[in-house]
Amino acid sequence: MLEFFQQVINGLTLGSIYALIAIGYTMVYGIIGMINFAHGEIYMISAYIGLITVTALTVQFGVENVPLILLFTLAASILATSAYGWAIERIAYRPLRSSPRLIPLISAIGMSIFLQNYVQIGQGARDLSMQPLISGGWRFGSDAGFQIYLSYMQVLIAVVTVIFMTALTLFIARSRLGRACRACSQDLTMTNLLGIDTNRVISLTFVLGAALAAVAGVLISLHIGKINPFIGFDAGIKAFTAAVLGGIGSIPGAMLGGIILGLSESFASAYLRTEYKDVVAFSLLVLVLLFRPTGLLGKPEIEKV
Amino acid sequence: MPRHFFEAMLVALLAGLLTVPILGIQIQVEGINVSLEGDPLPVLLAMAAVFMARLLQVPLKAVSGVMHITRRVPRPIHLPTAYRLILIVLVIVAAAIWPFTVSRGAVDIATLALIYVMLGLGLNVVVGFAGLLDLGYVAFYAVGAYGYALLSTHFGLSFWECLPLCVMMAAITGCLLGFPVLRLRGDYLAIVTLGFGEIIRLLLNNLDELTGGPDGIGNIPKPSLFGLEFARRSSTEGGTTFHEFFGLEYSGADTVVFLYLVALVMTLLILYVINRLIRMPVGRAWEALREDEIACRSLGLNPTTIKLSAFGFGASTAGFAGAFFAARQGFINPESFTFIESAIVLAIVVLGGMGSQIGVILAAIALTALPEIARQFAEYRMLIFGLVLVLMMIWRPQGLLPATRPRLELPARAETL
Numbered sequence: 001m002l003e004f005f006q007q008v009i010n011g012l013t014l015g016s017i018y019a020l021i022a023i024g025y026t027m028v029y030g031i032i033g034m035i036n037f038a039h040g041e042i043y044m045i046s047a048y049i050g051l052i053t054v055t056a057l058t059v060q061f062g063v064e065n066v067p068l069i070l071l072f073t074l075a076a077s078i079l080a081t082s083a084y085g086w087a088i089e090r091i092a093y094r095p096l097r098s099s100p101r102l103i104p105l106i107s108a109i110g111m112s113i114f115l116q117n118y119v120q121i122g123q124g125a126r127d128l129s130m131q132p133l134i135s136g137g138w139r140f141g142s143d144a145g146f147q148i149y150l151s152y153m154q155v156l157i158a159v160v161t162v163i164f165m166t167a168l169t170l171f172i173a174r175s176r177l178g179r180a181c182r183a184c185s186q187d188l189t190m191t192n193l194l195g196i197d198t199n200r201v202i203s204l205t206f207v208l209g210a211a212l213a214a215v216a217g218v219l220i221s222l223h224i225g226k227i228n229p230f231i232g233f234d235a236g237i238k239a240f241t242a243a244v245l246g247g248i249g250s251i252p253g254a255m256l257g258g259i260i261l262g263l264s265e266s267f268a269s270a271y272l273r274t275e276y277k278d279v280v281a282f283s284l285l286v287l288v289l290l291f292r293p294t295g296l297l298g299k300p301e302i303e304k305v
Numbered sequence: 306m307p308r309h310f311f312e313a314m315l316v317a318l319l320a321g322l323l324t325v326p327i328l329g330i331q332i333q334v335e336g337i338n339v340s341l342e343g344d345p346l347p348v349l350l351a352m353a354a355v356f357m358a359r360l361l362q363v364p365l366k367a368v369s370g371v372m373h374i375t376r377r378v379p380r381p382i383h384l385p386t387a388y389r390l391i392l393i394v395l396v397i398v399a400a401a402i403w404p405f406t407v408s409r410g411a412v413d414i415a416t417l418a419l420i421y422v423m424l425g426l427g428l429n430v431v432v433g434f435a436g437l438l439d440l441g442y443v444a445f446y447a448v449g450a451y452g453y454a455l456l457s458t459h460f461g462l463s464f465w466e467c468l469p470l471c472v473m474m475a476a477i478t479g480c481l482l483g484f485p486v487l488r489l490r491g492d493y494l495a496i497v498t499l500g501f502g503e504i505i506r507l508l509l510n511n512l513d514e515l516t517g518g519p520d521g522i523g524n525i526p527k528p529s530l531f532g533l534e535f536a537r538r539s540s541t542e543g544g545t546t547f548h549e550f551f552g553l554e555y556s557g558a559d560t561v562v563f564l565y566l567v568a569l570v571m572t573l574l575i576l577y578v579i580n581r582l583i584r585m586p587v588g589r590a591w592e593a594l595r596e597d598e599i600a601c602r603s604l605g606l607n608p609t610t611i612k613l614s615a616f617g618f619g620a621s622t623a624g625f626a627g628a629f630f631a632a633r634q635g636f637i638n639p640e641s642f643t644f645i646e647s648a649i650v651l652a653i654v655v656l657g658g659m660g661s662q663i664g665v666i667l668a669a670i671a672l673t674a675l676p677e678i679a680r681q682f683a684e685y686r687m688l689i690f691g692l693v694l695v696l697m698m699i700w701r702p703q704g705l706l707p708a709t710r711p712r713l714e715l716p717a718r719a720e721t722l
Contacts, residue, residue, distance in 0.1 A: 035492050049326045055339050056330075080326055087323060095699045102438050103702050105492055106655055109440075109648060110694025117688040122328040122347065130339055233644070237503070240496060275511040282500035282507075289497055290485045 002146045007270045008263065013154045013223070015262020016161035020216035021239035022246070022254035023168065024085075024209025030185040030249035031205050034101070037108035038088055040236015041115035042210045046081040046217030047227045048123060051130055053077060054222070058133075066133060070222075074160075077214045085210025086203055088115075094199070112233070119229040129226045157219045164215050165255060168208065172251065177204060185249065234278070238265075241285040247298020256296060309363050317356035324351045400569055404562045412558075412565050416633060418673035419568035420626050425653040425665040426575050427622025432651065433660035433708070434583065435615035436595030437487070438495040440647055441502025444482075445475040445620040447509060447642040449627025454522040454637055455515070464528035464632050468625065475624020476617045483616035487609055502647055509639040521638025525631050527560065528567055564633050571629060575622055579662065582618070591615050592660075645687070652694055658704025667706065 021043050028036045053073040057063045092111045096104045137151030172178040183191040184201045192198045220235075221227050242261040246253025261281060268280035288295065328347035333340045404412040424446060431439045452471040456462045462470075486497045509516045516522065582588045590611045594601050598608055631637050653672055657664030676686050697704070 035496065045327065048332075052326055052330055052332060052341065055332060055341055059340055080323075083319075083323055087319070092695045092699075096702075099698075099702060101492055102432075102436070102495075103698050105438060105495060106651070107695050107698035109651070110691045110698065112691070113645070113648060113687055114691030114695065117685075117691060119327055121684065121688060122324075123331060128332055128334060237496075237500065241500075244493075244496075273511070275507065279504050279507050282504045285500045286486070286497055289489055289493055293489060293493065 002148055003270065006146075006148050007266045009148070009150055009154060011263035011266035012259065013157050013262070014266055015242075015259035016157050017216045017220055017235075017258075018239050018242045018261050019255045019258025020161060020164065020212045020219075021235060022242040022258045023165075023212050023251060024206075025240050025243040026246070026248055026251060026254040027181075027205045027209050029243070031181065031188065032093075032097070032202060034093065034104045035108065035240065036093075036206070036209070037105065037236070038092070038111040038115060039209065039213060040232035040234075040239070041112050041119075042081055042085055042088070042232070043213040043217045043235055043239075044227070044229060044232030045084055045115065045119060046077045046210075046214035047221040047231065048119060048128075048217075049080045049214075050074075050077045050218035050221045051128060051227060054130065054133060069133065070156075074215065074218055077218045078211045081214035081217070082207045082210045085206040085213075089203055089206040094202075112236075116229050116232065123229065125229060127226050127228045130221070132225055133222055153223045157223060160215060160219060164212060168212065169251065171208075177201070181205065237285075238281050241281055241288075244285060244295055245288050247295025249299070250295070250297045253295055253297035309360060313356050313359035316359045317352045320355035321348055321352040324348050397573065401566065404565045409558045409561050412561050414673060414677050416561070416565045416568050418670045419565070419572050420630055420633070421650065421653060421669040421673050422572050422666050423568075423575055423626035423629075424623060424650045425657065425669040426572075426579060426662065427619045427626065428650050429654050429657075429660065429662065429665045430579060430582075430591070430622070431615055431619035432654050433658075433665070434588065434595065435591040435612060437612060437616060438492070439498045439616070439619065440495045440644070440651070441498035441500070441505075442619070442623055442650055443642045443644070443647040444498075444502040444505040445479055445623035446627040446630070446646070447505055447639075448475045448478050448620075449624030450631040450637050450641070451509065451516060451522070451627075452624065453628035453631045454525045457526050458522060458524065464526065464628070468628055471624045471628040472621045473624075475627065476621035478624075479617045479620025480613060483613050483620075484609075487612040487616060499644065499647075502642075502644060506639050506642050509642065517638070519638060519640075521636060521640075523636045525635050525637070527564070527635065528629075528632050530563065568629060568633075571625065575625065576662065587611065587614055649690075652690065655694065656697060656705055658707040661704060661706050661708035664704050664706030664708070668704075 021039065024039045024042070025036060028034065028039070050073050053076045054069060057069050057072060063069055088111055092107045093104055096107055132153070134152050134156065137149055137154070140148040140150070172181060180191070180196050180201050181204065183194075183196065184198055184205075188198055191201075216235075220231075238261060239258070242257035243254045244257070245260055246255065246257030261284065264284060265277045265281055269277040272280070325348055328351060329343060329345060331342045331344060333342050404415065424442070428439065428442050431437050431442070449471040452474045453464070453467045456467045456470060457464070482498070482501055486494060489497065510519055512518070583591070590601070590606050591614075593604075594606070594608055594611050601611075602608055630641075634641075649672065653668045654665055656672070657666070657668030676683065679686075682689070
């Protein structure tokens, strides 16, 4: 029973990360109907930028105030990664706005391969690891038997995720630009006719998605402390699974999907074999698409002639 | 012109800002000590590259604009049938004689290129003709390769006995996967096939008892010529080898040339089958479905079965190529079947021009030969590869040698509505 709770904790931590990345997929899909295959690489780049910032602050400048380091790292990573998100959309997707569906997807795959190798050339292909910034945690349960371990980092991940999710939800629901986003996801042409600069809204979507992926990247590099240029591929596919699971195009769906995926993966690694956790995630994706292609909270898509 | 110049400067500056954290600062790890090292050179190089690209964009655009205006309606080349036949025979004869005149290494690369030609042709049916984006194509390639490796090492079946079995296995896997998935819309299909490719690779990695896990399977026998082996000595008691039978001196190059010829025959077979298929109702249905699914459905075609036939055929081609790959390498492990392999085959189809067979063949040869020629750029190979995919989609989504087919268009006239 205690192990079950431990897995719930681990699953929620992992799920928060997936949910943060999944929002980038779901928002872009909701507005321009394309799968941003390079989104996983954005997350990977943000993890690198996070690691570099932390190293610069602690080693180069000798800052020791942990909350300050955290805030600064998050800010730097969000800023730099958003710029990447914006640039990718500008270079690889905007010229293809009116092409058939497969064309931007192939372009996105090319972008993903490009970014992976770009980081590999810049930073090397090996694993980079770092000393944990925040260590320690709470232990529950009897000393003799199994103990539940809840690290401070896991709590931090949950808290930061909730803060950013709330901010995003409020932004989409209340602000002017958020309203423009919702309008674009309903009907892009109509929104354009009504005088809203849809290109700007689309750019904003990519920037927001990249910013949330940056949060995920920083949190994961602080939590796991080990990154390489290839982490984006797996994380990207899993986050996409989460987005599909919750219903692609729906922001609450992406959050829900991320949590479900995180939980099922952590249970799979606990009760099956660890190697099969990825198989479980991918099988979940296939099963959801087969039996409920619209996802848990998605709306059915009507095909127009 | 100065405006373009300033624009290019601005873009280069932005590129510089973007690349500083990744290219300009390197994380050095020594034991537990982490430090940062700055190196401005890569950033400056990237900035210069972006600057030049941006500056050249203007004249390039002007040139392509002119080309666009002067381009006529593409017309298929209409050689008389006899000439065309002679041309095809000449190309085949040249391809068959060629390996005897060049070095062993070149023949080996050509064999590899032929494997990619087979894969490209197979994927071309799925992506180019039927318009289904399959990102897990390598899964069927793996099924073929592992199928042959397991059948030959466990049951002692020969390459030629295994070949049809491998094709069948890959086709069955393709149909099993395709049947539930092909009802989905295009980009979902892409992701599901991608997930499936990963599942197959993970299973190969983890089913240690069957597949040998990450170590793979070794000692896979090479194909034989009507029971004549290509080896110094026969592996079976009383067997005859190729050089003994013909009374030749043993030479290792024989094997390489033989493998090349086998690959050539297999490629020609695939080419022949595809060319027959696309002239049959099923092939026409593939293309019709790609153009308009709803129209197809209203004409009484069942989209699922048509898609399934294309998917299954593509899968069986991959299985065919996979079996040969295993036989050529003599050793396989899951590393050969990663996503990047699927992406390379997809790039071959996209670069050559979706639906254009001659384009796919040339692209496959180019993509295998170029990395061998430009070895000093090996580190940048995949970087350039990704960039080329993006640029191709922007400038020439139809590929370098687009498929041309006879067509009639209504003369343009003013819309009355």
